Amino acid sequence: MRINIPTASSITRSNQTYRGIVDEYRPDLAYYESTYRDLHSNPELSRQEKRTSSIAANHLKTIGYCVHENIGGYGLIGVLKNGHGPTVLLRADMDALPVRENTGLDYASKKTMTDSNGTEVPVMHACGHDVHVSCLMGAARLLHAARSKWRGTLICLFQPAEEFVTGARAMVNDGLYSRFDIPKPDIVLGQHVFCIEKAGAVALSPGPVMAAADGLKIRVFGKGGHGSMPSLCIDPIVIASQIVVRLQTIVSRELQPGKMGVITCGKIQAGTAVNIIPDYADLELSIRSYDTRVQKQLLDAIERIVRAECNASRSPQDPVIENSAHTPVTVNDVDQTESLKTSFSDFFEDNASAMEPLPGSEDFSVLARAIKVPSIFWMLGGCDPIKWDEAERSGKIGEIPMNHSAEFAPAIEPTLRTGVDALAVAALTFLRLIASPA
Numbered sequence: 001m002r003i004n005i006p007t008a009s010s011i012t013r014s015n016q017t018y019r020g021i022v023d024e025y026r027p028d029l030a031y032y033e034s035t036y037r038d039l040h041s042n043p044e045l046s047r048q049e050k051r052t053s054s055i056a057a058n059h060l061k062t063i064g065y066c067v068h069e070n071i072g073g074y075g076l077i078g079v080l081k082n083g084h085g086p087t088v089l090l091r092a093d094m095d096a097l098p099v100r101e102n103t104g105l106d107y108a109s110k111k112t113m114t115d116s117n118g119t120e121v122p123v124m125h126a127c128g129h130d131v132h133v134s135c136l137m138g139a140a141r142l143l144h145a146a147r148s149k150w151r152g153t154l155i156c157l158f159q160p161a162e163e164f165v166t167g168a169r170a171m172v173n174d175g176l177y178s179r180f181d182i183p184k185p186d187i188v189l190g191q192h193v194f195c196i197e198k199a200g201a202v203a204l205s206p207g208p209v210m211a212a213a214d215g216l217k218i219r220v221f222g223k224g225g226h227g228s229m230p231s232l233c234i235d236p237i238v239i240a241s242q243i244v245v246r247l248q249t250i251v252s253r254e255l256q257p258g259k260m261g262v263i264t265c266g267k268i269q270a271g272t273a274v275n276i277i278p279d280y281a282d283l284e285l286s287i288r289s290y291d292t293r294v295q296k297q298l299l300d301a302i303e304r305i306v307r308a309e310c311n312a313s314r315s316p317q318d319p320v321i322e323n324s325a326h327t328p329v330t331v332n333d334v335d336q337t338e339s340l341k342t343s344f345s346d347f348f349e350d351n352a353s354a355m356e357p358l359p360g361s362e363d364f365s366v367l368a369r370a371i372k373v374p375s376i377f378w379m380l381g382g383c384d385p386i387k388w389d390e391a392e393r394s395g396k397i398g399e400i401p402m403n404h405s406a407e408f409a410p411a412i413e414p415t416l417r418t419g420v421d422a423l424a425v426a427a428l429t430f431l432r433l434i435a436s437p438a
């Protein structure tokens, strides 16, 4: 599907056009750098992004956007209607993680919060969502200042609870596309900072770029009793152990070589004492894939193996298998990505490259799938260029602290400037540009 962008006009969507607009209207980034430090020092857990969302909302209101808050939790949108043209949605996620920060930065988080289980936990922006919020605030100001240069509608969306992969769905279910007087977006755009890429760089590819994730909770049943008399019992710990081992054969023996699939048993729990055989055992699995056929193959194989192992061990009751989470694969629309790749290559030159698909997952694409429109998600480099070059020279790229690490520390610049520019260039690629007077 192609967005209907006027081509038979004197407007050339060239580097010169984007460079001119972005350089003329880019706001002073010192403000956004201090906003970033503030957000980084004050992270908030998923579904508790109250302060962050009010900072974003107030900023959008001050600039002149029409703001709608509390959508699907602390989600919000700022809308700028600017004449007849396509509607572009830019998305940033806002939540942080229960991680104790160990970066040693002077703006490091020392914060704790109460999580959904009632436990006090340390909180850190260990996935860089503070970068996303700051960049979208900056891009919102840039595109508002540059509004004489384009026509259409711009929606800046700040999403809660990405780390639970529930926030995008919560916003859609809470009437994101039906409750407000806004046109349906023609395209949904977003970015994610990663320290596996040098700051100043952007990476983009068509097709699948992040995996689908499924979560399964499984309970297998045995027959409890005295640990000294296993012959009178059915041991669910042995059943669960056989399942974990046998699951390893799905990717290695059943999946076509070269297809991407991951099955991880991240949690296994059973028993209360050393001399008691328990009645049941619980397993929790995380499953990743890039295409729906593989996803179905993995889920079917897991169920087959779980049931067969229970039968083989004379389990007295059928296992309970529950889907605990699902987020779809993030797929970049092929045609639109070609347009954006051209813009990025022209604008960022050698700093634009192809994006390797990642095994991590995102709920970003839910915002586009819900209304059946294309979406594009790109990678924003975050690693300090000097540290990157040193690591590359010494063969230690793999040791750079990754997202979700307690030592994850994107370089503020040139990351923020690149992220603001990338959002602005991407939006301008799909909005209707106005020719400058001759």
Ligand SMILES: [Zn+2]
Pocket (backbone or CB within 6 Å): 127, 163, 403, 404
């Ligand atoms: Zn994350």
Ligand SMILES: [Zn+2]
Pocket (backbone or CB within 6 Å): 127, 128, 129, 162, 192
């Ligand atoms: Zn993230």
